[in-house]
Amino acid sequence: MSLREGQTVHVKTMVPTGHCRTPYYLRGKTGTIEADLGAFLNPEELAYHKSGLPKKILYRVRFDQKHLWPRYPSARDTLVADIYEHWLEPAGAAPAKRAAAKPAKRTAARTKAKAKRRATAKTKPTSKAKRTARGRRR
């Protein structure tokens, strides 16, 4: 897949385990290709002593801060991150379109779920949270 400068792209919302080079806060977000940085051995494979082949194209992608953080105070500010091609899809692609069609609903549902999780966490820590707390103390 080759993306061109200025093209609008979606960062996929994959959640693979291991040495990922795409931060969580950018997954599912929409940005603009700023530059093609060339092809590199795939670090997500290299980290596990694999060949890293085929090489992956690395793109510098620009995001509006206001899009990343809804309460961000300035519409002027931006963020760029270097993202590998297999994490990106053109924003016109079918899955991206679906996501764009119902943004308000999805966000509302997510906020609700988050609030619920927070409320649960306050009153009754989950077993996972307990495990983590124990792990930290050690």
Add this chain to the structure above:
Amino acid sequence: MSGRDAHAHDHDHPHPAGRDPHAAVEDAETPRRFVLLEQAIRALLIEKGVLTAEAIRRQMESTDARTPARGAQVAARAWVDPDFKAWLLGDAKAAVESMGFDISPGPGLAAVENTETRHHLVVCTLCSCYPRKLLGIPPAWYKSRAYRSRAVIDPRGVLEEFGTDLPAATEIRVVDSTADLRYMVLPRRPRGTAGWNEAQLATLITRDALIGVALARDPAA
């Protein structure tokens, strides 16, 4: 020796009561797990003849010899030489190596230019990627969870805490160095430096300006 009385020589740093100000630096506690792991692996590599203690020492010495002063020289040249600046912004690794700073092997290098309308701030939210081959070891705060998380969500707040006030009209562009490139910021050349040579200009450029949490020093200030 302990306490103030044992301290008769002539200098003026403060001495907390009851503590020997010149105590040897020692590990107070049992070494942590990863320290022990590193020691064990190092001993094994030496025993098996993969590395020598001298090679390790040499590498540490070479790492410590890389300092932000190199970045300052690079930026100063870009300020005085438009062709070099274009080269630096287009192919930073080659430009930097042309000055005799060997940054291979290792990740690529990119330079981003601060202008009147745009200010860059570099962070690595995933770990602590930093142009070590050029600038040396990053400052401790660069690796802190607080900087790594807050630099992306509240860059203006972080800059303010570093004492860097930028006009609201300036675009703040955070550079999250997530992959195979390391970033250095080319700061803006301060006013009142017309006619300065490279060496003079380099004195105005600090590590923090090369990361983007500060501006180049204002010679008038």
